Every structure is written in C-alpha cells, then in structure tokens.
Amino acid sequence: MGRRSSTVIFWLTTALVISSNASPILGSSKSDLLDLLNSNLKSLPSGLKSLFLPEALLPFSPGSSSRCKVYPGDKNWPSDEAWNKLNELTGDRLLSKPEPQGSICYPGAHFDAAKCANITAVWSRSYTHMDDPIEMFTPVAQGMTCMPPNVFDSGNCTRGGFPLYVLNATKPEHVQLGVNFARNTGVRLVVKNTGHDFLGKSGGQDALSIWTHWFKDIDYIENYVDKRLGYSGPAFKAGVGVQAFEIYKAAREKLKVVVGGEGETVGIFGGYIQGGGHSPLSSLYGTGADQVLAYEVVTADGEFVTASSTSNPDLFWAMRGGGGSTFGVATSVVVKAHPEMPTTASRFTFTSANIGNETFWAGIRSYVDYFVPNADAGTYAYFTLIPNVYTGIFTFNMSPFFAPGKSLNETKALLQPWFTRLNDLGIHFDPNITHFDSFYDAWRSSFPLEVVEKVNATTGSRMFPRANFQTEKKREELYQNLRQSSESNRVQVHFNIKAVDPANADNAVNSAWRSNILFAQQAVRWPVNATAAEILRIRKEFQTGDMQRWRDISPGSGGYLAEADRLEPNFGQAFWGNKYPRLLLLKKKWDPKNVFYAVTSVGSEGWRVESVDGLPNENGKLCRVA
Incomplete structure (x- = not known):
C-alpha cells in the first residue's frame, strides 16, 4: 500500500474533477469526501488508508468469500484504531455501543427506577423511539432482549439484534465513509431512519448502522421541470430524515400537499418512499414512489450520485419502489407537490355487543359492496x-x-348508501362527518398515533384487486375470508384505497398496487410466555393457514413490502411481481458485493440471519445461504 500512496493521491485529485460530472440535484449540496481524504491521507497509518476509500480508488478489489459478515472476535474484525479513525473522519459522529432504552430498567450501570417507570408509561408511543439511534418499532424482529419488564420481562438486558456502532450521518460524506468502511472490512451494514418497519430492516446484531434520521433540510422549488418524466410544477427537496409531520407542515405553509403516509412519525423519504408507500392521497396521485423526481444517493462503491430520469436512470427506476437498504443510501429526495385542498373526514365505531354477531357481520358485508366506488371517488x-x-x-x-378534495355534502353522498343499510340493520353509530379547510388540518385531526413495540404479534398483508369485487360471488368470498380471520382471533387493519398510475409511471412499484381496492393486514398473536418453538409453530401455521387463504382468493396479487411478515413465502413475487427479475439484475449491477442487505429485500434470498433462538429476527450473524 505504501508504494502506491502517491498514485492514490493522484487518483483522489482526479476524482475530484470526475465527480463533478454527476452533479447533485439542483447543485445545492455536494459530497466533500475526497477533500476530506486528501487533507487526512498523510496522517492515516498505511494499514488504515484503504478502509475509507471508495472502490474506484482502491489498489485492490474488496470483497470476501467468507460465509458470514465479519463480527467481533473474527480475525478480520476492524481494530479499535480503525473504528477511532472512522469516528475522527466523521467529526466524532460514530456512536459506540449505544445502550437500548430499556437498559435503565435492569440492574447495572444504567439502572434508574424513576426513568424506567417514566419510559414504560409511554413505551408504545412512536415518539418515544423515533429519535433513538438503535430502537426499532418492532421488538420481535430485534429479539426481545431488552424491554422494560412491565412490558416484557426478558430477564436481563443484552444488545440482541441492535447494531454495535452507529454512524450519526448528517452529510453525504459521512454516509460514504460508512459504506466504504463496511465494504472494505466486511462488517455488516444496516441503514436506519426512524425504525418504522414491520420486519425490523433497520437492525442487525453487531452491525455498523448508518443513521440517516437527521438529514432534515426541506427546500421548496417553485417550478421543477423534467421533460422526460413529463413533469413541470412545484416540488420539494427533502432530506431522507424528514418525517410526515415535518413535510406536511412545510407543504401547508406553501399551500401544497405531498404524498406521504398517514402515520405522523414515519420518515417518508427513506424506506417508505423507496418501497412504494401508500398514502391518504394515493387514490388521487398514486404511491409515494410515483412522486419521486430525483434522488441523491451513495452507492455501494462509495460514490455520491444523482439518480433521475437522465442520470443513472436504471438506479432511479429501482429506487422508486424497489425497497430501501438495497441499491444505495439516499440522502435527499425531490418529490412532486400538489395543491392544498379542502378535505372531509368521518370517524365512528360500532360493536356486536348490543346487536349480536350476525347483525354486526351483516353491516361489514354491506360495506364491502362500496369499496370500489369509494376508492374510485379518490x-x-x-x-x-x-x-x-x-x-x-x-x-x-x-x-x-x-x-x-371532497366537500361535506359530497362525502355524505358517498357514505349515505352504506349508512342507510347500517341503519336498516339497526346498527347505530355517530358518523362524525367533519369538513376541514385543508388536507393538513384534516390529517392532524383524523388519524390516530400509531401503537408500536408489540411484543407478541406479527402481521401479514395482501392486496385485494378489483377482480375480488366485480361480482356478488367474489365480494361474498372476500367477506367470508375476512370474517373467518376475525373469528380466528386475527386483528385486522384495512385500507380501502387504490393507487392510481400517474402518467403511466415506469418504476419498480409492485404492479399489484395499480389494481388494488383493499390493502388488508391481519396479525397473529401468541402467548407472551410462549417458547421459541411454540412461536415459530404459530407463525408458520399463520402463513400456511390464514395468510394462504387470502393468497388463494387473490391469485397473482401481492403484499406490501414494508407492512408484511418476514416469513412471507416467495417474497420476490409477492412484493414486486413481474418486476423482480429486473430488480435482481440491477441489484447485481449496483451492489455486486452485497454491501447492502435487509430481510426480504431484493437479492436477500442468498443470505440469512442465523438467530440465536431460531426465530426470524436480527439477533444473530448474517451469513450466506449454503
């Protein structure tokens, strides 16, 4: 390495010129990695220099044929000096062994009974976890190793599926250094934004995590033009850490709306938008991924590039629906903005307590008849x-x-046919139909804060297309399957929604979204004190039973990759349909050394987490499938 240092310096200087050809979006941000390395190269010990270089500048080809990623105790595990240098190069932004929040509830240096009581009281709120560098909203995927005992008593507190190091990235060069370090050492890499994910994709035992949560810039663009995409109009450029409550407020101030999730703490410019993303506005404008006009992204070789219709268009295609933690690490996104609009909302409930189960289910059956007209109405x-x-x-x-976009009277007219049938059945309820002057006000007032940190459940999902509603027989079949799931004690969450295909958008979004009328989820639960063997049996039976029933009546459809079960069979077809073969080819092109991995992501079938208890979680080493 030493005799090639002068060559590397030359390469670095040359690359500073070359990299300008891949100009960042709008020219408003850039990577200073090469400037940083130029200024620090001489101070780096010769044995450490190669750990931080992008692949194009390496005097060797990185990669390993070892069965597993590199872990503590392995001979190739980076030295403390290497980790310290990564911390130094990133401006002291490397967090070493961040403690799980639940550690304050267990004997040891972090024990604090008062703080434990306080955090236990709000443990199920997403705001408790969204700013934490390691917490995932799905502890089942983490391994359940450090929860407040009053929530789930794990007996003690261990790191389980949490990463060992977290790079608190706020600049593209921080991300580049993290990617380069993981690729050149063989350490497992994960990417985390807020931790919103049913499958636990932001975790990984003893991994290096790139935490993108604090990319928070928001810029409004009065007129963004992309002739190839056929778009000319307002847009927002947002850092990937921007959450729904932040971008919706910023859009409201410009009298605009953007397509994002209903959950207020979702980081909608990270995994949400890269995985497709359904929205309260999808029946009007399509999925979140359909709104993307450009990305800034760090690729697996350590380059900082623009992905758009004219720059790296195949990467652009893949990252609009192909899933996060797969093709690169986005740092910012440009999305379409739409006009602010008045909105009407209705919230109500009814139970079988006073009317009996048969009348209750007759009310649900009557609702199924209106799924198509309601979705078609936007x-x-x-x-x-x-x-x-x-x-x-x-x-x-x-x-x-x-x-x-609907007035009070328009909304009442849509709902009245169903409400009349409910009234005829003797089902009484207060529809609470309320009109708001803006989407923002309606959104803030209407959606509940999501409950997180469920300790004994997992969720499967299915998209039921228009074909499931075209005849009385098909609607009855769907209804009977929904009822059977409830009678099997499955909690169900449903979204009567379609995802229009704006201007025939060509991207990686699952084609099943385009014909969807009901996006349905059902959750299986197990006893809190169940053994690992019992949990695995229950989860497998859920997939071969209740979930398979749903698949059987919706052939050729799929599920949603961000709200699904890690045990979803044939996930490539389920999450991407006929687009999966192309996505596999692009994965091999853009990440040939498998720097990026997330469970059920494109190409992940070649790897598996060998969890310590045999359950589908992140508490174990990531290894190649034999």
Missing part, C-alpha cells in the same frame, strides 16, 4: 376489525374515512 378509508376472544365481541373502527 377516498381513503382506514378501518380495523378487532376481535375479543374473551367476550366474543367484535368491534369495527373507522379511523377515518378520509375524502381529500
């Missing part, structure tokens, strides 16, 4: 079916029926 209905195994009572919650 509305978004978010409702749940909750069984109570102890009382035998079923509960329906509409929270809410959301009608963007």
Whole structure:
C-alpha cells in the first residue's frame, strides 16, 4: 500500500474533477469526501488508508468469500484504531455501543427506577423511539432482549439484534465513509431512519448502522421541470430524515400537499418512499414512489450520485419502489407537490355487543359492496376489525374515512348508501362527518398515533384487486375470508384505497398496487410466555393457514413490502411481481458485493440471519445461504 500512496493521491485529485460530472440535484449540496481524504491521507497509518476509500480508488478489489459478515472476535474484525479513525473522519459522529432504552430498567450501570417507570408509561408511543439511534418499532424482529419488564420481562438486558456502532450521518460524506468502511472490512451494514418497519430492516446484531434520521433540510422549488418524466410544477427537496409531520407542515405553509403516509412519525423519504408507500392521497396521485423526481444517493462503491430520469436512470427506476437498504443510501429526495385542498373526514365505531354477531357481520358485508366506488371517488378509508376472544365481541373502527378534495355534502353522498343499510340493520353509530379547510388540518385531526413495540404479534398483508369485487360471488368470498380471520382471533387493519398510475409511471412499484381496492393486514398473536418453538409453530401455521387463504382468493396479487411478515413465502413475487427479475439484475449491477442487505429485500434470498433462538429476527450473524 505504501508504494502506491502517491498514485492514490493522484487518483483522489482526479476524482475530484470526475465527480463533478454527476452533479447533485439542483447543485445545492455536494459530497466533500475526497477533500476530506486528501487533507487526512498523510496522517492515516498505511494499514488504515484503504478502509475509507471508495472502490474506484482502491489498489485492490474488496470483497470476501467468507460465509458470514465479519463480527467481533473474527480475525478480520476492524481494530479499535480503525473504528477511532472512522469516528475522527466523521467529526466524532460514530456512536459506540449505544445502550437500548430499556437498559435503565435492569440492574447495572444504567439502572434508574424513576426513568424506567417514566419510559414504560409511554413505551408504545412512536415518539418515544423515533429519535433513538438503535430502537426499532418492532421488538420481535430485534429479539426481545431488552424491554422494560412491565412490558416484557426478558430477564436481563443484552444488545440482541441492535447494531454495535452507529454512524450519526448528517452529510453525504459521512454516509460514504460508512459504506466504504463496511465494504472494505466486511462488517455488516444496516441503514436506519426512524425504525418504522414491520420486519425490523433497520437492525442487525453487531452491525455498523448508518443513521440517516437527521438529514432534515426541506427546500421548496417553485417550478421543477423534467421533460422526460413529463413533469413541470412545484416540488420539494427533502432530506431522507424528514418525517410526515415535518413535510406536511412545510407543504401547508406553501399551500401544497405531498404524498406521504398517514402515520405522523414515519420518515417518508427513506424506506417508505423507496418501497412504494401508500398514502391518504394515493387514490388521487398514486404511491409515494410515483412522486419521486430525483434522488441523491451513495452507492455501494462509495460514490455520491444523482439518480433521475437522465442520470443513472436504471438506479432511479429501482429506487422508486424497489425497497430501501438495497441499491444505495439516499440522502435527499425531490418529490412532486400538489395543491392544498379542502378535505372531509368521518370517524365512528360500532360493536356486536348490543346487536349480536350476525347483525354486526351483516353491516361489514354491506360495506364491502362500496369499496370500489369509494376508492374510485379518490377516498381513503382506514378501518380495523378487532376481535375479543374473551367476550366474543367484535368491534369495527373507522379511523377515518378520509375524502381529500371532497366537500361535506359530497362525502355524505358517498357514505349515505352504506349508512342507510347500517341503519336498516339497526346498527347505530355517530358518523362524525367533519369538513376541514385543508388536507393538513384534516390529517392532524383524523388519524390516530400509531401503537408500536408489540411484543407478541406479527402481521401479514395482501392486496385485494378489483377482480375480488366485480361480482356478488367474489365480494361474498372476500367477506367470508375476512370474517373467518376475525373469528380466528386475527386483528385486522384495512385500507380501502387504490393507487392510481400517474402518467403511466415506469418504476419498480409492485404492479399489484395499480389494481388494488383493499390493502388488508391481519396479525397473529401468541402467548407472551410462549417458547421459541411454540412461536415459530404459530407463525408458520399463520402463513400456511390464514395468510394462504387470502393468497388463494387473490391469485397473482401481492403484499406490501414494508407492512408484511418476514416469513412471507416467495417474497420476490409477492412484493414486486413481474418486476423482480429486473430488480435482481440491477441489484447485481449496483451492489455486486452485497454491501447492502435487509430481510426480504431484493437479492436477500442468498443470505440469512442465523438467530440465536431460531426465530426470524436480527439477533444473530448474517451469513450466506449454503
């Protein structure tokens, strides 16, 4: 390495010129990695220099044929000096062994009974976890090793599936250094934004995590023009750490809306938008990924590039729906902005307690008849079916029926046919139909804060296309399957929604979204004190039973990759349909050394986490499938 140092310096200087050809979006940000390395190269010990270089500047080809990623105790695990240098180069932004929040509840140096009581009281709130560098909203995927005992008593507190190091990135060069370090050492790399994910994709035992949560810049663009995409109009450029409550507020100030999730703490410019992303506005404008006009992204070889219709268009295609933590690490996104609009919403509930189960289910059956006209009208209905195994009572919650762009009278007219049938059945409820002057006000007032950190459940999902509603027979078949799931004690969350295909958008979004009318989820639960063997049996039976019933009546459709079960069979077809072969080819092109991995992501079938208890979680080494 030493005799090639002068050559490397030359390469670095040359690359500073070359990199300008891949100009960042709007020229408003750039990577200073090469300047940083130029200024620090001489001070680096010769044995460490290669750990931080992008692949194009390496005097060797990185990569390993070893079965597993590199872990503590392995001979190739980076030295403390190497980790310290990564911290120094990133401006002291490397967090070493961040403690799980639950550690304050267990004997040891971090024990604090008062703080434990305080955090236990708000443990199920997303705001408790969204700013934490390691916490995932799905502890089942982490391994359940350090929860507050009053939530789940793990007996002690271990790191489980949490990363060992976290790079608190706020600049593209921080991301580049993290990617280069992971690629050149063989350490497992994960990417985390807020931790919103049903599958636990932001975790990984003893991994290096790139934490993108604090990329928070928001810029408004009065007129963004992309002739190839056929778009000319307003847009926002946002850092990938921007969350729904932040971009919706910023858009409101410009009298605009953007397509994002209903959950207020979702980081919608990270994994959400890269995985497709359904929205209260999808029946009008399509998925979140359909809104993307350009990305700034760090690729697996350590380059900082623009992905757009004219720059790296194949990467642009893949990252609009192909999933996060797969093709690169986005740092910012440019998305379409749409006009602010008045919105009407309705929230109500009814149960079988006073009317009996048959009348209750007759009310649900009558609703199924209106899924197609409601979705075609541009509305978004978010409702749940909750069984109570102890009382035998079923509960329906509409929270809410959301009608963007609709007046009070228009919304009443849409709902009245169904409401008339409910009234005829003797089902009494208060529809609470409320009109708001803006989407923002309606969104803030209508959607509940999501409950997180569920300790004994997992969720599967399915998209039911228009074909499931075209005849009385097909609607009855769907209804009977939904009822059977409730009677099997499955909590169900549903979205009556379609995802229009704006201007025939060509991207990696699952084609099943385009014909979707009902995006349906059901959750399986197990006893809190169940053994690993019992949990695995219950989870497998859920997939071969209740979930397979849903697949059988919706052949050729799929599920949603961000709200799904890690055990989803044939996930490539389920999450991407006929686009999966192309995505596999692009994965091999843009990440041939498998720097990026997330469970059920494109190309992940070649790897698996060998968890310590045999359950599908991140508490184990990531290794190649034999």
